[in-house]
Amino acid sequence: MKNNRRFISRLDLIILFAAIALSVMLGLVFSGVFSEKETVSAVIYHGGSVYRRINLTGHKDDRIKIEGHEVLLEIKNHRIAFADTLCPDRICERTGFIGTPGQTAVCAPNRVAVIVISDKHNPDKDGEVDVIAT
Numbered sequence: 001m002k003n004n005r006r007f008i009s010r011l012d013l014i015i016l017f018a019a020i021a022l023s024v025m026l027g028l029v030f031s032g033v034f035s036e037k038e039t040v041s042a043v044i045y046h047g048g049s050v051y052r053r054i055n056l057t058g059h060k061d062d063r064i065k066i067e068g069h070e071v072l073l074e075i076k077n078h079r080i081a082f083a084d085t086l087c088p089d090r091i092c093e094r095t096g097f098i099g100t101p102g103q104t105a106v107c108a109p110n111r112v113a114v115i116v117i118s119d120k121h122n123p124d125k126d127g128e129v130d131v132i133a134t
Contacts, residue, residue, distance in 0.1 A: 037057070038057075038101075038118045038119055038120045039055060039057045039118065039119040040055075040056045040057050040078065040099065040100075040101060040116060040117070040118050041053055041054060041055050041056060041057075041116070041117055041118070041119075042054045042056050042075075042080045042098075042114055042115070042116050042117075043114070043115050043116075043117060044064075044066070044073070044112065044113070044114050045112065045113040045114075045115070046066060046069075046111060046112050047111045048111070051066065051112075052064070054075065054080070056075065056078045056079065056080060056099060056116070057078060059075055059078065060075075061074075061075060061076045061077075062074075062075045063075070063083065066110075066112060069110045069111075069112065070084075070085060070086035070110070071084075071085050071086075071107060071110050071112050072084040072085070073114065076097065077097075077099075078099055079097035079098060079099030080097065080098060080099065080105075080114055080116070081093075081095065081096055081097040081098065081105065082095065082105060082107055082112075082114075085107050085109075085110060086110075087107055087108075087109035087110055088109065089109075092105055092106060092107035092108075092112075098114065098116050099116060100116060101116050101117055101118035101120075102116065102117075103115075103116045104116070
């Protein structure tokens with residue numbers, strides 16, 4: 001006697017492919033593929049006040065020198081980094097490139113800070129408090 005039983009029926013295959021298609025679609029939706037692109041900017045602070053604001057999303061590779069200090073910032077591939085500074089430790093240079101909203105790089109001896117923000121989450125516009133000090 002032959003055993004004509006199949007391990008997987010057509011209905012099982014249809015359900016399997018539907019589950020795979022649904023999980024791929026949900027993955028794409030939650031990964032942001034279908035959402036509008038956010039504009040990412042870098043805000044450069046010097047001495048506690050805004051020195052310059054640069055749109056990283058559409059900006060070409062560039063180098064920015066901060067007047068009055070030996071600080072050179074480099075923009076490459078929509079990210080920004082301290083390229084050359086005359087500070088003792090050069091910790092700011094070792095931070096590397098930053099480009100994700102919320103990332104910061106600071107050169108304390110030169111009093112220069114770079115904060116990456118986006119149009120979707122901008123602490124200046126939201127009025128939210130980032131840090132609470134007591």
